Amino acid sequence: MYISVDMGGTKTRIASSEDLSTLLKVKRFYTNKNPVTQKQIISSGIKELTAEKEPAFVCFGVPGIVDRQTGSFVTLPNYKDANGKPFSVLLDERFLTNSFVENDATLGAIGEAVLGAGKGFQRVGYLTFGTGTGGALVIKNGSGSFQYISDEPGHTIIVEGGRVSPGCKHAGCFEAYTSGHSFEALFNIKPQNCSDKTVWSKYAEYINLGLSKIHMTWKCDIFIIGGSMALEYELFSEFLKAPVSIARSLTLDDAGVYGGFVLTKQILTSV
Incomplete structure (x- = not known):
């Protein structure tokens, strides 16, 4: 099972897919302004969609700029305390092992360009x-x-x-x-x-x-x-x-999660 997370400034979507092109299930909720609570809600959502099993890969879309070389957030306007800190302050380390973190708008662009x-x-x-x-x-x-x-x-x-x-x-x-x-x-x-x-x-x-x-x-x-x-x-x-x-x-509201799956497919096929 593959997971795509689109964490916007107002709403968050978590989707599952088996083929990286169609959405199996989607969970939507308002983005929590407390990073600790938001992290917990995202983790619970992933566990729910995977029935507690380890996802094959997770693509995270976040509303800000990331530095994947250092594994940290450069700027997150909605979570200023997370600026310069590792991804794990907002994303569960358990799901970061096989993952890719990208700007949420970029994932929306990928989803719409390829599937929209x-x-x-x-x-x-x-x-x-x-x-x-x-x-x-x-x-x-x-x-x-x-x-x-x-x-x-x-x-x-x-x-x-x-x-x-x-x-x-x-x-x-x-x-x-x-x-x-x-x-x-x-x-x-x-x-x-x-x-x-x-x-x-x-x-x-x-x-x-x-x-x-x-x-x-x-x-x-x-x-x-x-x-x-x-x-x-x-x-x-x-x-x-x-x-x-x-x-x-x-793809409107689901552009980001679609983009996450499209990007995941390219990452895995290029390995």
Whole structure:
């Protein structure tokens, strides 16, 4: 049994798979802000999905930057006390033996590029707008394998000297204008409660600024929009503009766990 964990800033998903392409079972819960409690909940979830048996491999997606050479977290905005500390402060050592730890948005990009709306494209730019703003570029090779570049697109400056996002600290960054939290701060309404086209048009303007800048670096064939804000995609999609086509994520909430299994398959077949 294989396990994929997608620990987002707001929600965590744990999925099991026997073939690394279809989901057998999925467990969803709100991410606990206490790292000790979150670690315990994740461990219990894995044990539940594997019926207490040892998983063959576990792919962990975490909301931050990791250093796999040292086995530690570089930055975890939601768990600042874990910065610079080993993976084991948040992930059970029992499941780290056969595992891979990656940024959660990167796993979402991989899942969507290989199994979702990016299936027919070689260079897939995935952006997730949720608690924060993240994403990655996935480049598929002719052999069926892929590479990915995760360069924190949420830190891209789109408004010089603009507002600051708590999770980014870069004035005028993409995240400060496009994450779910930023939407509420900018427009004084929760995204799911907003039907004002004027508001959504303004929100799309900020996304367009980011798409234009990011495309200059990524040179992707398509942009895919994921994360919780993608649930409101129909309200702002008509205002989106980019040098390439734009699509909504097909795997939506499960992009990260799908990506974990896709990456696991590539890791195990390359050994």
